[in-house]
Amino acid sequence: ATSSIPIHQDQIFRLTVHQSRDIAASCAKDKSVLLWSVEHGNLLSDLGKVAHNSTWHGPMIDLHFFRAPSHSQYLVGSTDSATTFIAAWDVEIGSLCGRFTDTPSIKSTGSIHTSQRGPLFLSGSQDGIGRLWDLRNKKPSYKFK
Secondary structure: OOOOOOOOOOOEEEEEEOOOOOEEEEEEOOOOEEEEEOOOOOEEEEHHHHHHOOOOOOOEEEEEEEEOOOOOEEEEEEEOOOOOOEEEEEOOOOEEEEEEOOOOOOOOEEEEEEOOOOOEEEEEEOOOOEEEEEOOOOOEEEEEO
């Protein structure tokens, strides 16, 4: 039998499953970012509540898991709003561990890709700029124009 888990109140933008753990993440137009158990189907954490308490206005539109050299597990997501930034959560403790911004402001980051070798990830946005980020410093290491 198939069971239904009510997890979002609006359109789901992205679903992603962790490669080696029994967790999945989802983000939706309702501004929620949820971690849930794939095996048991239960909600583990509402990461959006944590992030919304720190001036996050728009929904996340992309999410990816990755592992840092310290072996900590992270999830990064990008927003689609006037106050665009990229968020990173520590999956082990379910907390927001970083907000990544740039000057001038990033305009609607629509795409993120993570590295399997370390704390690096790429973002692409409507301003026509690709950015290489390092989880350790929260500023772009390099911009591709």
